[in-house]
Amino acid sequence: MSAYDDRDGYIWMDGEFVPWRDTKVHVLTHALHYASSVFEGERAYGGKIFRSLDHSKRLHNSAEIMGFEIPFSVEQLEQAKTEALAKSGLESAYVRAVAWRGSEMMGVSAQNNTIHLAVAVWHWGDYFADKMKGIRLTHAKWRRPAPETAPCHAKAAGLYMICTLSKHAAERDGYADALMLDYRGQIAEATGANIFFVRDGALHTPTPDCFLNGLTRQTTIKLAKERGIEVIERAIFPDELSTFSECFITGSAAEITPVAEIGEHVFKPGQISETLVNDYTALVNGKLELAL
Numbered sequence: 001m002s003a004y005d006d007r008d009g010y011i012w013m014d015g016e017f018v019p020w021r022d023t024k025v026h027v028l029t030h031a032l033h034y035a036s037s038v039f040e041g042e043r044a045y046g047g048k049i050f051r052s053l054d055h056s057k058r059l060h061n062s063a064e065i066m067g068f069e070i071p072f073s074v075e076q077l078e079q080a081k082t083e084a085l086a087k088s089g090l091e092s093a094y095v096r097a098v099a100w101r102g103s104e105m106m107g108v109s110a111q112n113n114t115i116h117l118a119v120a121v122w123h124w125g126d127y128f129a130d131k132m133k134g135i136r137l138t139h140a141k142w143r144r145p146a147p148e149t150a151p152c153h154a155k156a157a158g159l160y161m162i163c164t165l166s167k168h169a170a171e172r173d174g175y176a177d178a179l180m181l182d183y184r185g186q187i188a189e190a191t192g193a194n195i196f197f198v199r200d201g202a203l204h205t206p207t208p209d210c211f212l213n214g215l216t217r218q219t220t221i222k223l224a225k226e227r228g229i230e231v232i233e234r235a236i237f238p239d240e241l242s243t244f245s246e247c248f249i250t251g252s253a254a255e256i257t258p259v260a261e262i263g264e265h266v267f268k269p270g271q272i273s274e275t276l277v278n279d280y281t282a283l284v285n286g287k288l289e290l291a292l
Helices: 030-034 052-065 074-088 157-172 215-226 238-243 271-284
Strands: 010-013 016-019 037-045 093-101 115-122 135-144 177-182 187-190 194-199 202-206 231-234 246-251 255-262
Touching: 010 074, 016 074, 030 093, 037 052, 037 157, 052 074, 052 093, 052 215, 074 093, 074 115, 135 157, 135 187, 157 177, 187 194, 187 202, 187 238, 187 246, 194 215, 194 238, 202 215, 215 231, 215 246, 215 255, 215 271, 246 271, 255 271
Parallel strands: 135 177, 135 255, 202 231
Antiparallel strands: 010 016, 010 115, 037 093, 093 115, 177 187, 194 202, 194 246, 246 255
């Protein structure tokens, strides 16, 4: 695969399409130094972006939490994403919308910096191959911070620093990802996806009070309830891992991916995981209807 900065095509940036290789920012861009950036990761199936409007609204909400206003409306962003997908020529793709503070001021305070917006689209296959085999997770040493210490309900670039550190460490040890706890020692999520467990036919998932309540997480809960599966959102502790029979993670990139191991704990992808994987696949491909 070619490097992300060396590809053919176009990226929508600040209201116009720019040749892919020419979409550059200055080295003194505030977002590069102080993480003043928010983004969305979205997927298109059959030429349609799944839950596109919800993603666009969340990007604007993240920017508001981060103290800046995107100079393009939700409707304009929706149009930009639609045009970028069409211009890419791809039916199934990954869509990245990103907004950030520019380079007029350099320092912690940058209230007069221009706010930029870009949309890039590229080919994207399965985030994890052979999903039903289940992926292997290890335990991350980094923890999700308390809500009073970080803007945890924004999809903000700076919040992913500990995710990168955790995933790199996991991969060095031969794992696909890592399970992160929160500041209280409760189970939180994987490095870029929410997590669910199965016990006695019911789904258990951590309450998203210090991490992002993912759109795929919300979709999964609705799919489960449509199937009559009980969903319990609560505080979950590491010593409960041995009591669960199935486990899976959810995210726009990961979709619904079963987990086979978390450190010393082994899970067997079973009927509930497979049912929800199949339902999600049918939903995003327009073969299943669900009120979202």
